[in-house]
Amino acid sequence: MTYHKQESIVEKNFRRALEAGGSDLLEAINQLMSARPGIRVGDTTVTAYRRIHEVLGSFLDFATRVASKDEQWNRAFGKLSVELARARIIVNYQLARNQISFDIASLLNAILDALENELRKKSRERVREVAENGRTLLDALAVSVYMHGKKR
Secondary structure (H helix, E strand, O other): OOOOOOOOHHHHHHHHHHHHOHHHHHHHHHHHOOOOOOOOOOOOEHHHHHHHHHHHHHHHHHHHHHHOOHHHHHHHHHHHHHHHHHHHHHHHHHHHOOOOOHHHHHHHHHHHHHHHHHHHHOOHHHHHHHHHHHHHHHHHHHHHHHHHOEOO
16 A cells, blocks of 8 residues: 655655756755754664665666666666666565655655656666766765664
């Protein structure tokens, strides 16, 4: 069962930062790392986020690497789809276990949605850009979780 809530300003800024990068990315990062990030970290545990960060970070780094090189792009395209699915599973698994908040899961899924959209278009350069922006936002979210999440 999936429920949707109205998208917050933070989520709108986050999605814009994924697409545009630049000053939008900087604004979203500053917002996430502030003392009041504007998202509900809630019961998100540092351990659960660390697991997600490892899988998503590896996927985003891989996407950036293969999208940067023409000769690797065609060979790795199928693997990117598999790794994207794997990343989506770990996010939603931790959400289902109540280890991360719905807000955190929404932001992580926004990264995956943006990458999936560019993969469907087979836009190598945009995959690289979105993966780089996504990795930066993933790391900024980690700071927010470490500052405001549960330490168990």
